[in-house]
Amino acid sequence: MTGRDVIYLDCNASTPCDPRVVEAMLPFFTAVAANPASRNHRPGREALTALEDAREVVARCVGAGSATEIVFTSGASEANNLALTGAAEALAPRRRHLLTQATEHPSVLEPLRRLAARGWELTVLGVGRDGRVRLDELAAALRDDTALVSLMLANNETGAVQPVAGAAVLAHRRGAVLHCDAAQGAGKLPLDAAALAADLLTVSGHKVYGPKGIGALCLRGGAALRPVPQILGGGHEGGLRSGTPNLPGAIGLARALELAAAELPDESARVAALRDRLEQVLLARLDGCTVNAAGAPRLPGTSNLGFAGVEGAALLASLPDVAVGTGSACASSHPEPSPVLLAMGVERALAASSLRLSLGRFTTAAEVERAAGRIADEVLRLRALRRRPRA
Numbered sequence: 338m339t340g341r342d343v344i345y346l347d348c349n350a351s352t353p354c355d356p357r358v359v360e361a362m363l364p365f366f367t368a369v370a371a372n373p374a375s376r377n378h379r380p381g382r383e384a385l386t387a388l389e390d391a392r393e394v395v396a397r398c399v400g401a402g403s404a405t406e407i408v409f410t411s412g413a414s415e416a417n418n419l420a421l422t423g424a425a426e427a428l429a430p431r432r433r434h435l436l437t438q439a440t441e442h443p444s445v446l447e448p449l450r451r452l453a454a455r456g457w458e459l460t461v462l463g464v465g466r467d468g469r470v471r472l473d474e475l476a477a478a479l480r481d482d483t484a485l486v487s488l489m490l491a492n493n494e495t496g497a498v499q500p501v502a503g504a505a506v507l508a509h510r511r512g513a514v515l516h517c518d519a520a521q522g523a524g525k526l527p528l529d530a531a532a533l534a535a536d537l538l539t540v541s542g543h544k545v546y547g548p549k550g551i552g553a554l555c556l557r558g559g560a561a562l563r564p565v566p567q568i569l570g571g572g573h574e575g576g577l578r579s580g581t582p583n584l585p586g587a588i589g590l591a592r593a594l595e596l597a598a599a600e601l602p603d604e605s606a607r608v609a610a611l612r613d614r615l616e617q618v619l620l621a622r623l624d625g626c627t628v629n630a631a632g633a634p635r636l637p638g639t640s641n642l643g644f645a646g647v648e649g650a651a652l653l654a655s656l657p658d659v660a661v662g663t664g665s666a667c668a669s670s671h672p673e674p675s676p677v678l679l680a681m682g683v684e685r686a687l688a689a690s691s692l693r694l695s696l697g698r699f700t701t702a703a704e705v706e707r708a709a710g711r712i713a714d715e716v717l718r719l720r721a722l723r724r725r726p727r728a
């Protein structure tokens with residue numbers, strides 16, 4: 338079986354680049370070859386103009402006040418590191434307390450843990466069975482020396498949408514800034530940093546049908562908070578992120594965000610209907626099938642399902658024709674059940690039986706029917722094997 342025969346239901350790990358995005362990018366690999374930092378010649382200035390045009394588009398698509406608020410990075414992981422470590426360092430020593438919640442992406446949790454090891458105080462709030470943080474708990478955990486609150490727009494494993502705008506109001510009341518990792522929410526939910534009142538907002542190209550290796554950090558309000566740069570060198574990106582800008586990537590990110598915004602209402606309804614159909618078929622055919630984070634508002638294409646009595650890893654192994662995830666792609670080399678599900682209070686065995694199915698722009702109704710049938714067949718087969726007494 339080649340990769341092409343496999344039904345791809347792992348869009349939260351990465352999306353295919355939309356052909357319209359590739360088309361927009363192509364001239365920037367060949368025809369526009371100059372470094373946008375080479376202002377002393379015309380090709381360089383043309384490259385710079387294209388980069389700044391892309392920055393305008395990204396600013397508009399994420400709800401930034403102006404293009405100067407956008408810093409291009411190599412992806413969401415780098416944007417999160419810059420936002421968190423950079424803001425914490427900028428706001429120290431007066432504010433030394435950092436606040437987040439347990440189901441954040443590792444690229445949020447790990448920089449915060451490193452800061453804690455360096456002397457900052459870190460509070461990691463728990464979440465309910467729905468995967469959401471409670472705003473009353475967040476309010477109670479805020480302190481006068483809280484530097485920042487980091488809360489994702491939507492979770493990569495369950496699709497649970499967090500109450501970011503409410504958290505921003507609470508953070509601002511105590512003088513803290515709010516960072517939002519919108520890598521998963523972007524392209525699937527209306528994205529507006531201003532409406533969320535996020536001071537720092539992260540997006541990634543390859544989660545929105547753009548290329549891998551590009552992302553952006555939006556610093557809303559510009560000068561109010563200037564994170565301490567983490568990559569030093571030639572002073573690119575307003576001194577916040579040195580390194581020759583990834584011009585084809587920036588063009589691709591801009592085009593991808595533009596397409597996602599234009600197609601969002603129709604596309605989210607279509608994908609949500611496919612996801613609902615997938616869950617409906619599996620719940621009808623299988624006892625002991627549970628939807629994780631069912632109680633939360635969820636991303637349209639994400640379904641995290643537990644299958645009582647089977648091992649998620651064994652189920653994956655018996656489904657070579659369906660590409661799905663167990664937990665976060667970034668941690669799938671670990672055999673442990675998903676920390677996100679465990680943080681939600683999902684029992685270990687059920688967490689270990691869970692699969693993440695994430696549908697997207699190129700998922701068809703026929704693929705959903707086939708995948709649902711295959712998953713149900715394999716769950717029933719594995720359960721029957723377990724029940725059969727050993728010879």
Ligand SMILES: *Cc1c(COP(=O)(O)O)cnc(C)c1O
Pocket residue numbers: 349350411412413414415442444489491492493518519520521541542543544550551552
């Ligand atoms: C994928 C993802 C990231 C990391 O994005 P990269 O661009 O691959 O670094 C960060 N946060 C969330 C929520 C994600 O889903």
